[in-house]
Amino acid sequence: MIKIGNIELPEFPLLLAPMEDVSDPPYRRLCKMHGADMMYSEFISSEGLIRDAMKSKQKLDIFDYERPVGIQIFGGDEEAMALSAKIVETVNPDLVDINFGCPVKKVVCKGAGAGVLKDIDLMIRLTKAVVNSTHLPVTVKTRLGWDNDSINIMEVAERLQDCGIKALTIHARTRAQMYKGEADWNYISAVKQNPNIEIPIFGNGDINSAEKALEYKNKYACDGIMIGRAAIGYPWIFNEIKHFFKTGEKLAEPTVEMRLEAVKQHAEWSADWKGEKLGLIEMRQHYSNYFRGIPHFKDHRRKFLEVMTLNEINDLIGETMEFYREFEMH
Template structure:
């Protein structure tokens, strides 16, 4: 598959952009475990223009991540155009527009999923981005605002007409937030539309190789975007790839593999965020990586209190000894639990 100059596998697996999750350290872990393309956390167009430190920091990308896209959001045409031009200066592989985040503080600003109520505005915002960058422009969105205003079929055609090169669709409306089951029926219908020539990626509730294969065959999408199921379980990308190719499951990750990934993630976190924030912001991940191990709480409690790599590594060595030979069951998010997503947006 190809998105202009971006070469992807025949059926790519994409890491979804997740606020406060898909930063460079996490993306590095997912890339090492089979993710084919990734995106930054979403970035406010107005924040970029006013040089907000947090927004600017999200522009950091690294060669090992490629192909990688910078995702922006906003409700003002001029600001979106300017932010696309700013994003292009760090040389990403593409610019992605977020028309899907359902959180109130984003929607009330007329951005994210809030734009789903105004298709002409969505088209104008997209045109502004396309005009202001030579990079491929893609979009991630939802089925519509609510059940009575599902408009994704019109959206797909009109955004393609103004120049986007791929479309990722989350199979829920804004009103659903992240509750209930994602409906891929309309995603499949868009893929079947003879007018649609761009790649269509499906998103929502993919948490196992079996489900990935079922949805690939049933809905005919060009690839799958995976979000919450990769949190604490980056192995899901290679597991899906192996299952699609062979029909067989890879062995579940051992405690040695889990600790190896934790160390990788921690080292990248320290390199990117420094010795203080690199330690502090890694703490949120230990529970996810070690989920399913009996009586792990005593180790987890220590991991979130220590302040140096050496101290943390000593605890990880103890974990290796304690759980040698133990295989935890696969960490599947219960999607009703509200795992991290753009609702944590600042």
Template sequence: MVRIDNIELPDFPLLLAPMEDVSDPPFRAVCKENGADLMYTEFISSEGLIRDAIKSRQKLDIFEYERPVGIQIFGGDEEAMALSAKIVDATNPELVDINFGCPVKKVVCKGAGAGVLKDIDLMVRLTAAVVRSTSKPVTVKTRLGWDEASINIETVAERLQDVGIKALTIHGRTRAQMYKGEADWRLIAKVKNNPRIQMPIFGNGDIDSPEKAVLYKKRYDVDGIMIGRAAIGYPWIFNEIKHFAATGTHLAPPTIQQRAAAIRKHLVKSVEWKNETVGILEMRRHYTNYLKGFPHIKEFRNQLVTLKTVAEIEEVLQQIVARYDGFVPERKIAGFAASQLEECAY
């Protein structure tokens, strides 16, 4: 069992990453149903919360079915972060998470997200301000450093633990790398194996298959894994990893019927959360990922992204199920040699 303060998680938990315009309540619902152990909201601007911005406030929405859940905030001003932590605290999530890892220019230019990696003293002050302002456990998600010349994650982990955070998630890239190149989990392992570190350390970056998840669990000894892009359109990855870790065998891949059912649930939750017009519009970004790997799917996909009612979408989904009944897209295992796959098995 892994504990984040008073939050109990299963042994080697799988976390859903906070992803802008992705990790909303409808998406979290299908991930929870398929094995995610702890989930985070999209990141929320501390300044937006204080200004009572509608978009920022709506991101605070959490539901009982998705617990445990953390609300993630970002910002570069101590007072704003402290005030936003108090606002978050009132919505009663299980924990408050701070984003010190987002590499996007519009965030970094405001001195927030990964931009804070250039000023570790500021990072510590911002974190301490949040810890003082909430009754909830505080966690942090960050990167290895700003660039190759300023990798400082071991120092960061110690100093953030000293001011009271209860867990740390590390993305194994620098800000300069963005999402390019390979994540360096060796540095994540160094933090985990530092005798001064007593809190859980979660690894993030490049986990896209059960094989890789189990291999990295054994090789780097982290307390759990956070999964982001690999879950978009494929929430089944959480249960697939758990099954492979327990048995060394694969779950059957999702059928077209199961994929259609996940799309329906995602769509219904989206409509319930917003309204039919907005819910349908926001769902359009997900169809390509849910239906990846199906030949000649473009015609159906083009229909899904133009339809304006749930009933019309349901009709097309029925056509897709009929057309691809029995077809299973080829399962790809990227970046593994045979010797590595053997190392994965228990």
């Protein structure tokens, strides 16, 4: 069993990464159903929370069925980070996670996310500000360093642990790599083997299949894996990995019917959470992911992008199901 503060997780937990416009409550619910052990909110700007920005506030929504769940915040100002941790506390998540890894320019320019990798002393001050302002366990997600010439994850891991964080997730790329090139998990292994490190170390980057998850689990000896891009439109990955760990056998890929059922649930929960109109507009970015690799989906995609009501989407799902049944018969 893995412990983060008083949160108990299974022996080798699978975590859903916090992803902007992806890991909202409807999608987290699907991933939980399909085997995710712990999940995080989309990342939330500390300044946005303090200003009471509506979008930031809505990201604080969490539900009991998805626990344990963490809320992730980012920012470059100690006072704002401390205050936003107190605001996060009011909705009673299981933990607060700090984002020191987001490589996106608009975040980095504010001296937040991966921008902090250039100033480790600031990273430590920001972390202490959060740890000292909340009774919740605090965790961190970060990268190896700013670029190949400044990989400092060994020092960072020790100093963050000294601040009082309860777990660390390492995306095994530098900020300069963004999401390109291969993630180098040797650094994760080195941090894990450091005798001074006592907190759980989770690995992130490039895990896109059950076989790779098992290979990396055995090879790099981290305490769990966080899955990001491979889970977009594919919540089944969590149970596929667990099944492979247990049996050494691959689960069959989800059928078109299973994919359509997932879309139906996702759309209903999205409409329920955001309102029908906005919920279905925001669903549009997901359809291509759900049907990646399925023949002839392009013919249906346009229709999915045009539906405006739940009734329409349910009719379209029925029609699409019918098409693929006939397609399989021939």
